[in-house]
Amino acid sequence: MPTRMERLTAKLDRLRAAEAKVKAEIQAAEARQRARHSKAKRAADTRRRILLGAWLLERMKKDETLRARLVAELDAWVTRNDDRALFGLEPRSHDAGSTPEAAATAGKRAQHG
Secondary structure: OOOHHHHHHHHHHHHHHHHHHHHHHHHHHHHHHHHHHHHHHHHHHHHHHHHHHHHHHHHHHHOHHHHEEEEEEEHHOOOOOOHHOOOOOOOOOOOOOHHHHHHHHHHHHHHHH
């Protein structure tokens, strides 16, 4: 028959195991909560971008000056050819002049003359 000390040690072992299980469950629940929060933030950001884009496209239909200015900005800013195709921009060759830094410099030159 186990001694009182052995019974207490066994009980402590069971309680520690239960504690570890509860801690793991808490960590998992916190991770799920963080993931849900991140997903909601990404969804809200995507929704904002879609709404802003839709609004801007509508404005561009009505304002030729705005459209021309934004197309020039996009031409300088959008570097990937598949993205450029979405906006009806000519593809760029893949030389040193098609880096984002070069596009930013070209955009600044276009703005200033």
